[in-house]
Amino acid sequence: MTPQRASVKDVAAAAGVSVGTVSNVLNRPDTVAAKTRARVEQAMAELNFHRNASARQLRAGVSRTVGAIVMDVGNPFYTELARGIEDRLAIDDHTLILCSSDDDPRREARFLRLLAEQGVRGVLVTPMSTTKDRLADLRRLGIPSVLMDSNSRQHASVGVDHVSGGEQAIRHLLEQGHRRILFLAGSPELQQTRHRLRGAAEAVQAAGLNPSDVLRVITLPSQTANDGQQGLIEALESGWGPTAVFCMNDIVALGAMRELRRRGLSVPADMAVVGYDDLFLAAELMTPLTSVRQPMRQLGWAAADLLLTETPHELFKPELIVRASSDHRRA
Amino acid sequence: MTPQRASVKDVAAAAGVSVGTVSNVLNRPDTVAAKTRARVEQAMAELNFHRNASARQLRAGVSRTVGAIVMDVGNPFYTELARGIEDRLAIDDHTLILCSSDDDPRREARFLRLLAEQGVRGVLVTPMSTTKDRLADLRRLGIPSVLMDSNSRQHASVGVDHVSGGEQAIRHLLEQGHRRILFLAGSPELQQTRHRLRGAAEAVQAAGLNPSDVLRVITLPSQTANDGQQGLIEALESGWGPTAVFCMNDIVALGAMRELRRRGLSVPADMAVVGYDDLFLAAELMTPLTSVRQPMRQLGWAAADLLLTETPHELFKPELIVRASSDHRRA
């Protein structure tokens, strides 16, 4: 039985060199003579040597892990984002610790603490209302952070032009003849919400109409299918009688459509539905869902790249994909 | 500006105690006098102290992170599994590093190396063909592992009774009158595949029929929507003329249904479809999908629990949920 865990010291002994040389083989291979290097590498292989990341990090002061806190890993949007992050990190041999805040500030705080203790190289966050103060704490610890899916002047961020996204969605619905449009929105503290709403209002004005007549907003506590369903119930019972609903994301839209179905209302005839994100499942739903497509992987990739290299990235452009849920001709 | 990162030494100085006492406050609070403890805790708060997990782990030899390697984080099955894991880990203040092997042995190997270097407390894996040898390497390093969604006598594991799952699915299809049933399967090296196939054969025999007449298997390279679609194309072009298809998971089923739709074939009239996992989206698809439900969160929870406490868990029972994709009466 080989020893539990070989250290540089063991490798050094086996190869008949000093630990310094072993370290050089690991970190600056070209400064060590080919023959010695070969001997050391063989010893490493024989002993099944794995360098100890804790010791390395403790000494070197830098870590090769990055944390990401997203709002809901159950939503494929965030797993796609995570894939983009991971792909970028892999290039520099970093690892991702993925955390799901579930829209709960306490969970977010806990993960942030955990990540700080891990001494991660940096943190990527999809911001919620409470996020900003907490990131200031991190910065004081010397841990940089990048906001995802949000653009900010004060803070490193990668974002999508949600004004445009909101504008495209609402313009499309107006073109379809809708004049009472419900927006199932996230918290107004989320930039995504504010920007999409602004875009929506711009589209209404551009059509020569009055936003406060055409648009009504319901703020969802969180952005899940159940919340979408509840939001729609609330809207239907308010008596306003919207003919179309624009949803904060596809999962919310899925919940809304579930409720419409439950009531025997048809999409898009009784109610047109537009989602956001264009998840892979949007095209496969009972009524294929019109949705605003975001470049999810690129967004994650860009966030990780910004953290690692401080290369700023342009604002990504979303794109409306029209399907049957909002278009009579396709229904 | 506070210092970048306060250490126990800084806290000790600020509180006028020794580092040993600070360590005691952290790890054995009850051995410290209430007054001293209060002073130390205040100093920690003032200095924004976060213990350094690397140093802690290096010294104490134990880590508070656990790695999980799943086949595809894009598949909600695995994110649900991850949630179960994380919920269990949170109880003992551990963190999860989630990795997606994408069915690629090289990625799996890379993550296993990374996790070993991190010195994780243990690793949870949904096994693929190449996994077992690699876990032996880990064990030699003293890192325990648990197989998820698989049961094994030689190895710690938590599993689901896939023989029963396969049996329920096929029995249902036989009851619906199907006599040529296609199985879009994973690699035969996966236990899930073998067990479901065994259950399928048992159902056929119990009906007094011959499995080799009734069942045909197509092995998919991987278990994605695209592979499901390709598999179905292959089956349709083989000329055998199946009237029903049993899919390795819901995402594969989604791909298969996409192809059926593309060809103008109707579900279930031209082809009945049964999936596996019963993801949240199964009920929302264009044709609501019959599926074998697995207790995904519990499975993850149990796996993490087994790793942490060595409590063995019983085999979970899957349950068939019948919807329109396999049942004329509901279509």
Next chain:
DNA sequence: GTGAAAGCGCTAACAG
């Protein structure tokens, strides 16, 4: 090109 040695922040053993 290689070796010797200091020290990263923390914990645990022991002394007081």
Next chain:
DNA sequence: CTGTTAGCGCTTTCAC
């Protein structure tokens, strides 16, 4: 109950 101290495995000067 609190303080002192050795040392986890590694990287990194600085000599040789």
